Amino acid sequence: MIVIDCRCLQDDSKFRGIGNVIRSLITHLPNKHQYRLLSEKGCGTFECYGIELLEFQIPSNQNHYSKCLCDFLKAHHIKHCHFMAQYNIPANFNFPFSVTVHDLFNDSLLTNPKRYQQKLTPLLSNLHKAKHIIAISNYTKSTIIKQLPHSSVSVIYNGFNSSMATHANMPFDLSKPFNIKKPYILYVGNYEKRKNFLGALRGFIEFNKHSPHYQLVACTGHQPLIVPPPILWLRIKHYQKINLLSYLPSNTLATLYNHAAALLFMSYAEGFGLPVLEAMAVQTPAVISNRTSLPEVGQDAAMYADPDKPHDIAAALIKITTDQACRSSIIENMPKVLTQFDSKKQAALYDQLLTTLVQ
Structure with missing residues (x-):
């Protein structure tokens, strides 16, 4: 069983392009029976398009978030987790996962190269643990390879909103x-x-x-x-x-x-x-x-x-x-x-x- 992280649909990301991309994916995903969608309990609802929803109870101690999430996924017989955004990977996440990387930008990208690289370090540490990385463009793939030359990266373009x-x-x-x-x-x-x-x-x-x-x-x-x-x-x-x-x-x-x-x-x-x-x-x-x-x-x-x-x-x-x-x-x-x-x-x-x- 594979779980797709849809927590982005419970925050302001649902109003941005990433929200459209996730909705498009889960709408058209084949073999829906082998997937589950991950959300946080009590943080808002979204359309599941026929895929079963798993609601994770946020622990009172945020330091335990990653371990509790891993235990939650194991309890629901999940074999693999896919994060739909690079910034949603919990720190110290010890579970098989892949991730979609939309970009490696931060607010220092255009102003301070040294600061940009420093702020990028925690993200790169998480991405290094990914079993596979999906880049949404060849440009994004090239930026990932530059930072993580030994990572496994493929390109899957975003689908546009045909409606x-x-x-x-x-x-x-x-x-x-x-x-x-x-x-x-x-x-x-x-x-x-x-x-x-x-x-x-x-x-x-x-x-x-x-x-x-x-x-x-x-x-x-x-x-x-x-x-x-x-x-x-x-x-x-x-x-x-x-x-x-x-x-x-x-x-x-x-x-x-x-x-x-x-x-x-x-x-x-x-x-x-x-x-x-x-x-x-x-x-x-x-x-x-x-x-x-x-x-x-x-x-x-x-x-x-x-x-x-x-x-x-x-x-x-x-x-x-x-x-x-x-x-x-x-x-x-x-x-x-x-x-x-x-x-x-x-x-x-x-x-x-x-x-x-x-x-």
């Missing part, structure tokens, strides 16, 4: 609840420095000089208590052109993707880049960063720009919104790219690999 296109066709008036007016450029991300929301804003503002009738609609999820001052200043200065939205349900987000002139996604560092595929699912072209995993995901079905150069971003936005031949070519390339990231294919590959690990 996006269905939700996108639902009738919805964007103007009433959100004061959104077409045409608009869509940003999907949060305030982490690596997401480069500031760079996206600067690029849009430069684009807006050429195309002043456009609005930027930014879906940033749960906003921080303190918005970074440079972002706050641009928001105040250009308040009529920048519309900030917090967490949205999937059907509303799908509608926003569908009606957008383009997606703007200027991350400095991504382990994958799910919004790019979500935009493709409704044939919305994307202007994305030319760094890390994004060219691997976008391929020839997206436009690229330097995330540090507002003029470069603006030029790409101008081209994608005015050059119909370019736009049509990108849209024509989307289906062949999307087939590489099919949710059912992802689930089948997980099932094949995890089954092999317990044999």
Whole structure:
């Protein structure tokens, strides 16, 4: 019996890309009878899609968490545990496990290389014990191999939310609840420095000089208590052109993707880049960063720009919104790219690999 750790669906991760990835996996996972889902008792519920749920009682002493979890899994005849996120492996976890690694980023990635490596050390110690590591992109695999050259790593791409296109066709008036007016450029991300929301804003503002009738609609999820001052200043200065939205349900987000002139996604560092595929699912072209995993995901079905150069971003936005031949070519390339990231294919590959690990 194999247990899949779904504790991410009980915290704020359920609102992020990782939540979508886990839901997609357990929805399409074949041979569901040989799997169980791990949750923490009393910490929230989620849809199990026909797979039996194991509810772990959190011990009163957190120092005993790892041992108690191991005993709990053994008592339920579990042979192998798969963690769906690298940061969810308990310290000193003494049980056969594998893990999906989305990235090796932390908040010092872009600012302090020495501090970045220091903060990475506990995670690397846990990953070193894994029987196998699943990376969500070749870029992520290369970063893992660089840190752990002797580890066993394979790549299984994330599956994209195929229901996006269905939700996108639902009738919805964007103007009433959100004061959104077409045409608009869509940003999907949060305030982490690596997401480069500031760079996206600067690029849009430069684009807006050429195309002043456009609005930027930014879906940033749960906003921080303190918005970074440079972002706050641009928001105040250009308040009529920048519309900030917090967490949205999937059907509303799908509608926003569908009606957008383009997606703007200027991350400095991504382990994958799910919004790019979500935009493709409704044939919305994307202007994305030319760094890390994004060219691997976008391929020839997206436009690229330097995330540090507002003029470069603006030029790409101008081209994608005015050059119909370019736009049509990108849209024509989307289906062949999307087939590489099919949710059912992802689930089948997980099932094949995890089954092999317990044999």
